[in-house]
Amino acid sequence: MFADASLITSGRFALDRLPTSPTANTFLAVRTANASPIFDSIFNSDVNLIYGGGGIKNLVTSDNLNANAKYYKITDFYVYLDLAVHDLAKGKTNIIDSTKTQCLDGDVSTAPSSFVYTTSTTPVNADCGVDVGALGLYMVLAKVGSYTTSAIGGQGYIYGSADGTTYTQLAQVSLGGTATETIQYLAACPTTPYRYFKIMFNAFSSGYNAYIRTYELAVFKVA
Numbered sequence: 001m002f003a004d005a006s007l008i009t010s011g012r013f014a015l016d017r018l019p020t021s022p023t024a025n026t027f028l029a030v031r032t033a034n035a036s037p038i039f040d041s042i043f044n045s046d047v048n049l050i051y052g053g054g055g056i057k058n059l060v061t062s063d064n065l066n067a068n069a070k071y072y073k074i075t076d077f078y079v080y081l082d083l084a085v086h087d088l089a090k091g092k093t094n095i096i097d098s099t100k101t102q103c104l105d106g107d108v109s110t111a112p113s114s115f116v117y118t119t120s121t122t123p124v125n126a127d128c129g130v131d132v133g134a135l136g137l138y139m140v141l142a143k144v145g146s147y148t149t150s151a152i153g154g155q156g157y158i159y160g161s162a163d164g165t166t167y168t169q170l171a172q173v174s175l176g177g178t179a180t181e182t183i184q185y186l187a188a189c190p191t192t193p194y195r196y197f198k199i200m201f202n203a204f205s206s207g208y209n210a211y212i213r214t215y216e217l218a219v220f221k222v223a
Contacts, residue, residue, distance in 0.1 A: 088138070089130040089197075089219040095164075096129040096198055103128035103199075103214035108143050115147075115211040120202050123157055123169075128214035129198030135162055137222050140197050142186040143215040146175040153177030154203045154210030158186050158217075160194035167198070175201065175210060183215075189222065 090106040102110040116127045132138065144156050154175040159167040170188035197219060203210035 086220050087218045088132045088221060089217055092130045092132070094128055095131055095196070096125050097127050100127050100214075103217050104130060106216075106218075108216045111145060111213050111215040115145075115213045117209045117211040118201065118203055119206050119209055121204065121206050123155070123159070123200040123202045126156070126199035126201050126212050126214060128217045129196065130217060130219065131164065131196050132219050133195070135193045135195045137189075137191070137193055138197075139189040139220045139222050140170065140187070141216075141218045141220075142171075142199060144173075144175075144184050144186070144199060144201075144212055145181045145215060146184060146201070146210065146212045147179055147181050148175060148177050148203065148208060148210045149179070150203075150205060150208035151177035152204040152208060154201060154212075156184055156186065156212060157200045158188050159198050159200050160188070160190060160192075161196040161198075162192075162194055164196045167196075167200075168192075168194075169200075170194075170197075175212065177204075 087106055089104050092104050094100050094104055100112045102112050112127060118124050126144070128142075140158050140160070142158055146154070146156060148154055154177075156173050156175050157169055158171040160170045161167040170190050171186040173184045173186050175184060176182040197217065199212070199214050199217060201210060201212045
């Protein structure tokens with residue numbers, strides 16, 4: 001269960017941020033059955049459950065909730081978010097390729113029809129990036145699809161920047177070395193303030209291509 005002590009008495013959470021620990025980069029989680037909750041970082045493996053089963057679970061059925069409201073699961077605890085309110089990247093301009101709007105549309109099931117590819121063994125821009133408009137502490141989640149022309153595979157990353165010029169790696173995931181598209185998830189909750197975020201990738205061998213496309217790059221304010 002997520003908790004924000006300053007808001008417990010009001011019975012609700014603030015609409016402009018996620019409930020986190022006082023250090024703003026960890027979340028109250030139960031990692032072991034029957035254990036006491038602890039403040040812990042978010043991991044790539046958690047994001048697969050957030051987006052579980054190929055798409056975020058939509059709880060808008062018989063109740064009268066906003067159509068963008070989604071229910072996120074992280075391991076054995078949950079947080080309820082309204083993408084229309086919380087996802088600061090939704091609807092923003094893609095600073096890597098403005099024609100590829102799908103990665104910032106708030107819908108994890110949509111993606112550009114084409115992949116970008118590289119033979120570079122050092123990280124290069126993929127197809128999605130965003131300027132959230134203000135320097136701050138954020139949780140960044142991403143869903144990407146990838147394939148390679150070699151079983152060697154590649155790597156995908158989330159990078160962040162304070163000024164839009166100097167970028168720092170925040171998260172990485174191995175891109176499966178398969179000839180068909182595989183889905184990967186990334187998560188970062190850095191303690192350093194950033195404003196710009198983007199997806200980067202590389203091949204493991206310069207003799208082979210690594211292909212990637214971004215389904216969603218989502219950014220949530222945590223402090």
